[in-house]
Amino acid sequence: MVEDQIPAPPTGRHLSAxxxxxxxxxxxxxxxxxxxxxxxxxxxxxxxxxxxxLVLSVGRPxxxxxxxxxxxxxxxxxxxxxxxxxxxxGPGGFEEAANTGSGVQPVAPVTSDAFDPRQLGLRPARPxxxxxxxxxxxxxxxxxDAKVARAFAAADNEVRVTRDARIGTSISQPDIVDWGQxxxxxxxxxxxxxxxMFMGANEGFPMRARGRTLDCCGPEWAAEYAFRARxxxxxxxxxxxxxxxxxxxxxxxDPARQRISRTVNAAITVAAAPYRAQVRIVDMTDxxxxxxxxxxxxxxxxRRELVRQADGVHLNDAGAAVALRPVLAALRADFGAxxxxxx
Amino acid sequence: xxxxxxxxxxxxxxxxxLSWLLMPRPRAWKAFxxxxxxxxxxxxxxxxxxxxxxxTLVNQVGATLVGRVSGDRAKNxxxxxxxxxxxxxxGFFKYYGFxxxxxxxxxxxxxxxxxxxxLAVALPVGLSFFTFQAISYIVDVRRGxxxxxxxxxxxxxxxxxxxxxxxxxxxxxxxxPQLRTPRDPRDVAVGAGVMLIIFGLVKKVVIADFLARxxxxxVFAVPEAYxxxxxxxxxxxxxxxxxCDFSGYTDIAIGLALLMGFIFPQNFDRPYRSLSIxxxxxxxxxxxxxxxxxxxxxxxxxxxxxxxKTIRNLMITMILGGLWHxxxxxxxxxxxxxxxxxxxxxxxRGRAQSLPPAAAWLFTFLFxxxxxxxxxxxxxxxxxxxxxxxxxxxxxxxxxxxxAVAIIGVLALQVAPERPLxxxxxxxxxxxxxxxxxxxxxxxxxxAAAVPGNAVPPFIYFQF
Numbered sequence: 044m045v046e047d048q049i050p051a052p053p054t055g056r057h058l059s060a061x062x063x064x065x066x067x068x069x070x071x072x073x074x075x076x077x078x079x080x081x082x083x084x085x086x087x088x089x090x091x092x093x094x095x096x097l098v099l100s101v102g103r104p105x106x107x108x109x110x111x112x113x114x115x116x117x118x119x120x121x122x123x124x125x126x127x128x129x130x131x132x133g134p135g136g137f138e139e140a141a142n143t144g145s146g147v148q149p150v151a152p153v154t155s156d157a158f159d160p161r162q163l164g165l166r167p168a169r170p171x172x173x174x175x176x177x178x179x180x181x182x183x184x185x186x187x188d189a190k191v192a193r194a195f196a197a198a199d200n201e202v203r204v205t206r207d208a209r210i211g212t213s214i215s216q217p218d219i220v221d222w223g224q225x226x227x228x229x230x231x232x233x234x235x236x237x238x239x240m241f242m243g244a245n246e247g248f249p250m251r252a253r254g255r256t257l258d259c260c261g262p263e264w265a266a267e268y269a270f271r272a273r274x275x276x277x278x279x280x281x282x283x284x285x286x287x288x289x290x291x292x293x294x295x296x297d298p299a300r301q302r303i304s305r306t307v308n309a310a311i312t313v314a315a316a317p318y319r320a321q322v323r324i325v326d327m328t329d330x331x332x333x334x335x336x337x338x339x340x341x342x343x344x345x346r347r348e349l350v351r352q353a354d355g356v357h358l359n360d361a362g363a364a365v366a367l368r369p370v371l372a373a374l375r376a377d378f379g380a381x382x383x384x385x386x
Numbered sequence: 387x388x389x390x391x392x393x394x395x396x397x398x399x400x401x402x403x404l405s406w407l408l409m410p411r412p413r414a415w416k417a418f419x420x421x422x423x424x425x426x427x428x429x430x431x432x433x434x435x436x437x438x439x440x441x442t443l444v445n446q447v448g449a450t451l452v453g454r455v456s457g458d459r460a461k462n463x464x465x466x467x468x469x470x471x472x473x474x475x476x477g478f479f480k481y482y483g484f485x486x487x488x489x490x491x492x493x494x495x496x497x498x499x500x501x502x503x504x505l506a507v508a509l510p511v512g513l514s515f516f517t518f519q520a521i522s523y524i525v526d527v528r529r530g531x532x533x534x535x536x537x538x539x540x541x542x543x544x545x546x547x548x549x550x551x552x553x554x555x556x557x558x559x560x561x562x563p564q565l566r567t568p569r570d571p572r573d574v575a576v577g578a579g580v581m582l583i584i585f586g587l588v589k590k591v592v593i594a595d596f597l598a599r600x601x602x603x604x605v606f607a608v609p610e611a612y613x614x615x616x617x618x619x620x621x622x623x624x625x626x627x628x629x630c631d632f633s634g635y636t637d638i639a640i641g642l643a644l645l646m647g648f649i650f651p652q653n654f655d656r657p658y659r660s661l662s663i664x665x666x667x668x669x670x671x672x673x674x675x676x677x678x679x680x681x682x683x684x685x686x687x688x689x690x691x692x693x694x695k696t697i698r699n700l701m702i703t704m705i706l707g708g709l710w711h712x713x714x715x716x717x718x719x720x721x722x723x724x725x726x727x728x729x730x731x732x733x734x735r736g737r738a739q740s741l742p743p744a745a746a747w748l749f750t751f752l753f754x755x756x757x758x759x760x761x762x763x764x765x766x767x768x769x770x771x772x773x774x775x776x777x778x779x780x781x782x783x784x785x786x787x788x789x790a791v792a793i794i795g796v797l798a799l800q801v802a803p804e805r806p807l808x809x810x811x812x813x814x815x816x817x818x819x820x821x822x823x824x825x826x827x828x829x830x831x832x833x834a835a836a837v838p839g840n841a842v843p844p845f846i847y848f849q850f
Contacts, residue, residue, distance in 0.1 A: 048557065048560050049560060049563055049649060050560055050652070051649075052573075052575055052649050053575045053815070054578075054812070055575070055577060055578055055811070055816060056577055056812075056815055056816040057574060057575050057576070057577075058575075058577065059573075060409070060571035060572075060574050062818075063406070063574050063576045063579070063646075063819075064402060064403050065819040065823065066576055066580055066819040066822040066823035066826065067399045067403075067645065067823060067826075068403075069822075069823025069824055070399075070823040070830070071395075071399045073823070073824060073827035074827050074831070077831060078831060078834065081392075082392055082396075085392040086392070094387070094429055097393065097396055098392050098396055101396050118831060122831055122834075186764065188607070189607035189764075192607065192608035192611060193608050193610055193768075193771075196610035196611045204611070206607065346491070346494055347490070348487065349483055353508035353509060360765060
């Protein structure tokens with residue numbers, strides 16, 4: 044026998060469908076007036092596609108209205124107390140540096156920092172005693188950050204690992220997080236002797252520099268990216284007092300993203316050139332995608348294991364364990380076996 | 387597309403308005419709502435729309451055949467094949483990697499090679515929910531307690547965007563009758579719907595994500611770096627986080643459906659006030675627990691065949707319930723712990739001496755919290771490391787006033803008397819439409835301001 048079991052409707056006053064539409068419309072109108080600029084900004088930050096078009100088709104006129112009436116500013120002041128302090132109002136932003144960036148410049152001097160002493164057969168200068176390791180980046184930095192932290196925690200050598208992964212961010216899209224400012228803030232707050240940086244999952248956004256928009260992934264885009272990455276490297280190396288371990292990108296599965304990944308890898312190599320004494324490029328590309336071929340699984344300790352997540356971009360837990368080894372090896376080479384665990 | 391996003395804030399008002407506009411013309415409304423729901427799903431990954439359509443068609447063919455073939459054996463065979471195909475889709479996308487890597491490990495130990503290629507298979511969002519709903523449809527049609535729906539109605543039932551990606555698991559016989567006649571535009575629970583959306587947003591974005599960032603994620607990532615005070619803060623924080631995250635999503639889903647004139651079943655009823663694990667499962671993810679009861683526990687024999695088989699059935703049901711959450715041993719262990727606790731309670735039932743309510747509450751709550759450890763930890767090693775930290779002395783570095791207020795506040799609301807809260811709710815839902823809309827706008831603005839970096843982390847249950 045057929046048994047309909049429609050759940051009981053909620054108690055309390057019921058209104059009409061018209062009221063439902065009115066309630067939602069009131070909400071929408073208020074949000075357009077007060078949040079128009081935020082909607083526009085969200086649309087501009089989105090990857091191209093129908094969702095971006097949809098949001099911008101609403102956000103642009105709403106943003107203009109919000110700007111003109113000044114209601115957006117009123118709302119920002121009213122809800123400022125609720126906004127978590129991300130400490131990103133300081134100097135060092137990409138925008139600030141853009142006008143002096145990767146354009147035609149006088150020939151820059153080559154300094155001794157451009158040489159890794161080991162390449163010259165020399166003994167490298169001993170860095171400060173390792174007390175704080177900062178593991179940062181975008182979503183790629185997870186779960187590697189936890190692996191690094193657990194390795195140090197197990198070694199119990201009083202080295203503190205600070206994890207600061209900023210999901211969904213990129214160097215090419217500073218409107219969400221300006222990594223130039225963030226790097227300065229991280230250094231100011233944490234004073235890390237070593238910085239492990241792994242990012243690039245969300246790159247490929249057009250970049251604004253010197254009044255122009257540079258589309259990925261031509262030489263000009265690569266040059267601007269390298270400039271921004273170099274700015275961050277310079278901040279992290281703290282005038283030579285700290286060491287930076289910048290991980291190259293393992294090739295992604297998606298052919299369209301492979302192009303971005305190749306460009307980012309080329310850019311960070313160029314970016315690190317003046318700071319070879321302090322900045323190491325840790326190779327994840329050949330480790331995970333030898334010969335440029337994507338693979339989801341690879342041999343790990345004698346058995347094949349999945350090392351990539353299903354999205355074809357990120358490393359999974361086993362992949363992060365694989366990535367951990369060269370990272371720790373690079374740290375040990377600089378800071379010694381007493382301060383850095385082998386695994 | 388997730389509910390707390392700008393895209394959805396643009397999508398929903400348009401769909402709501404058109405939905406009520408088209409409601410008097412059922413054929414046009416149905417075509418529109420399927421298109422809107424598939425558009426919503428395509429925003430996650432357009433390729434998975436084909437899977438959703440395939441699950442719909444397979445189950446409709448099965449339901450049609452159930453009506454056409456004669457004899458119980460033939461009908462059962464049709465249902466078996468249809469459910470098998472549903473489970474095959476679920477198994478391939480959700481459990482392939484887990485299954486192959488574990489079989490590989492066993493075979494390697496006995497000197498045999500890898501049986502199948504290791505693939506990182508992408509999990510279509512909502513797959514666990516819509517395949518379970520599809521199974522409920524075909525099985526209830528076979529049982530004769532649900533009529534065969536038209537293909538269009540079934541497509542709406544499975545794809546209806548408010549419940550598509552993370553439930554609640556609405557049974558066919560709860561939803562399909564609501565499609566038979568247009569929803570009454572004079573009887574819409576607008577106040578309840580708007581309030582549920584507001585509470586859901588606050589629970590998810592303000593409480594759950596705040597606790598995750600500041601108390602839970604750091605400790606579960608590196609338990610070795612923390613002592614007992616922080617481990618307990620993280621554990622209690624996670625108990626509150628997962629409740630607020632999942633029930634927040636459910637509140638929003640139910641609220642959206644109410645605004646569109648549809649009623650979903652309740653999914654949470656203050657679970658942390660439970661005095662037993664049995665009661666907990668009557669209050670936590672209620673649509674999943676009744677599903678497990680009706681489609682696994684009772685078909686296995688329930689409690690009708692003696693104590694030993696009842697315990698076996700409880701263990702099987704809860705382990706499968708754990709595995710439903712994901713392909714990992716931590717979920718299996720979580721299910722097994724709950725199964726064992728339910729079995730123990732079953733054995734103790736009817737005995738004269740029972741714990742005083744306060745002790746029963748504490749015991750139940752502590753058990754539920756401790757069982758969350760393997761559920762939340764990324765692997766069993768970390769779960770063990772975390773458990774050890776619960777008794778390792780150390781400083782309290784995470785417990786700030788904000789975290790304490792969030793944890794204690796949510797738990798206090800769970801155990802508080804119902805009547806004053808209900809009276810407050812009745813007052814809020816009775817507000818006029820304009821006030822409700824303005825309240826929603828204020829809530830959205832505050833919630834948006836509380837999100838660091840303008841990005842809301844995904845709901846926990848999206849991964850299941």
